Amino acid sequence: MYKEIITLHKVALEGAIEHFENECAKIRTGRANPGIVENIMVECYGVPTPIKQIANISVPEARQLLIQPWDRSSLQAMEKAITVANVGANISNDGIATRLIFPPMTEENRKSLVKVLNQKAEEARVGIRTIREDMWKEIQRLEKSGDITEDEKFAGKDELQEVIDSYNKIVEEMRKKKEQEVMTI
Numbered sequence: 001m002y003k004e005i006i007t008l009h010k011v012a013l014e015g016a017i018e019h020f021e022n023e024c025a026k027i028r029t030g031r032a033n034p035g036i037v038e039n040i041m042v043e044c045y046g047v048p049t050p051i052k053q054i055a056n057i058s059v060p061e062a063r064q065l066l067i068q069p070w071d072r073s074s075l076q077a078m079e080k081a082i083t084v085a086n087v088g089a090n091i092s093n094d095g096i097a098t099r100l101i102f103p104p105m106t107e108e109n110r111k112s113l114v115k116v117l118n119q120k121a122e123e124a125r126v127g128i129r130t131i132r133e134d135m136w137k138e139i140q141r142l143e144k145s146g147d148i149t150e151d152e153k154f155a156g157k158d159e160l161q162e163v164i165d166s167y168n169k170i171v172e173e174m175r176k177k178k179e180q181e182v183m184t185i
Contacts, residue, residue: 001148002139002156006163012131013167020124020171027113027120028088029181032065032102034058042081044074051078063104065089068097113182121175125168132164 025035038052051057055069055078067082069075072095079098082091089100105113136157143153 001142002152003159005135005138005142006156006160009131009135010163013128013163016124016127016131017167017170017174019127020120020174023120023123024117024174024178027117027178027182028102028105029178029184031062032059032100034065036087037065037067037082037085037100040081040085040087042074042078044071044077051081054078063102065100065102066097067100072096110182114179117175117178117182121171124171128164128167128171132160135160 022035022039025033026039028036034052034057038057039050041048042051042054043049044054051067054071054074055067058066058068060066067078069078075093075095075098079091079093082098082100087100089102092099092101139148139153139156139160142148143150148156
């Protein structure tokens, strides 16, 4: 019975991991990464649309992104949205595409990005803890209603903790990998 609760909430745990992964993609490393801009919303035909749906994003050089909209009429709106998003790059527009040229990162920039990364990792862990609390309350409710025994409740708690530990381990591995990317010159 408690196994069903854990299985049902794994979707929410996966969502927390996916959200953290998306947040990590937005953090700049020494190389240009399309993840920095692909989810920036652009007003296109009166509808806010992510850049990745209206343009091709490529990395011609290590510190440069080339964003070519499929419809040139959206170039100005795209450039404006990137400017508002303040991605920390110099923006140039040649009438066909937009180039983002990222300055070399300093040690100070890298350390501040690691702090942001650690904050995002903590947010992911808090989300996982919240999901764990919800699952534990449901297991306790099952025991109070007589659907499971006290022994099953504690077995569920142990299994729940194993699942939560595995998700926290995934967050920590992702954090370490991204930190290494950020700090690599």
